[in-house]
Amino acid sequence: MLYPLPAVLVSVADRDGKANLFTVAWTGTVCSDPPMVSISVRPERYSYHMIEETGEFVINLTTESLAHATDYCGVRSGRDIDKWEKMKLTQVQGQYVQVPMVAESPVNLECRVTQKLELGTHHMFLAKVLAVHVEERYLDESGRFHLAQAKPLVYSHGRYFTTGRELGTFGFSVKKRENKTKVRAGTAASGAERRKKNKGRPGRSK
Numbered sequence: 001m002l003y004p005l006p007a008v009l010v011s012v013a014d015r016d017g018k019a020n021l022f023t024v025a026w027t028g029t030v031c032s033d034p035p036m037v038s039i040s041v042r043p044e045r046y047s048y049h050m051i052e053e054t055g056e057f058v059i060n061l062t063t064e065s066l067a068h069a070t071d072y073c074g075v076r077s078g079r080d081i082d083k084w085e086k087m088k089l090t091q092v093q094g095q096y097v098q099v100p101m102v103a104e105s106p107v108n109l110e111c112r113v114t115q116k117l118e119l120g121t122h123h124m125f126l127a128k129v130l131a132v133h134v135e136e137r138y139l140d141e142s143g144r145f146h147l148a149q150a151k152p153l154v155y156s157h158g159r160y161f162t163t164g165r166e167l168g169t170f171g172f173s174v175k176k177r178e179n180k181t182k183v184r185a186g187t188a189a190s191g192a193e194r195r196k197k198n199k200g201r202p203g204r205s206k
């Protein structure tokens with residue numbers, strides 16, 4: 001019941017270079033410096049032995065337009081089908097790992113496994129993030145990345161959603177309100193007065 005989570009496409013390859021990809025929701029950021037992530041994988045997954053063989057994987061973030069492929073890659077196995085071909089996903093070579101990245105994904109994290117924890121149903125792979133690739137069209141002139149524009153996909157209790165309305169930025173709860181116009185005492189209408197005044201007028205669109 002710890003939801004929502006990102007549903008990511010994890011790409012993998014075996015020691016002969018045969019690539020596969022599968023969907024993972026049990027994933028997370030676990031350390032800032034060194035940058036580290038985790039994925040938890042059931043040993044019976046076809047992809048599992050590939051991660052074991054190479055110690056590498058790529059986390060590809062998903063979006064609204066990748067929703068179909070994300071679900072498909074989580075219900076079909078690479079044992080039976082080439083999911084890249086079936087979902088028309090493009091492989092691009094990473095910088096550090098031999099595992100291909102998904103070109104259609106807005107963010108790719110190249111990962112190298114440092115530790116495996118055999119927890120129970122799932123084995124958790126802890127991995128260092130060696131490189132992060134972002135799609136340039138979501139970068140503004142100042143180099144700031146706007147992931148929201150890519151409509152990231154989230155998974156919550158068996159359902160997929162896109163992220164909704166922005167509610168604030170990091171630390172907004174303690175920030176002083178900027179651009180707050182000073183008004184002389186007695187000139188500002190109270191909330192109740194304003195509401196009364198505006199009654200019947202069309203409201204601002206939200």
Ligand SMILES: Cc1cc2nc3c(=O)[nH]c(=O)nc-3n(C[C@H](O)[C@H](O)[C@H](O)COP(=O)(O)O)c2cc1C
Pocket residue numbers: 007020021022023024025026027040041042045046047048070071073074075076077078079122155
């Ligand atoms: C939304 C979603 C999330 C999933 N999360 C995980 C996960 O965190 N760990 C896991 O082992 N399998 C997870 N799965 C299941 C695998 O993706 C699925 O068994 C897949 O077919 C394995 O592919 P493979 O046999 O090609 O390795 C998830 C599936 C879906 C649809």
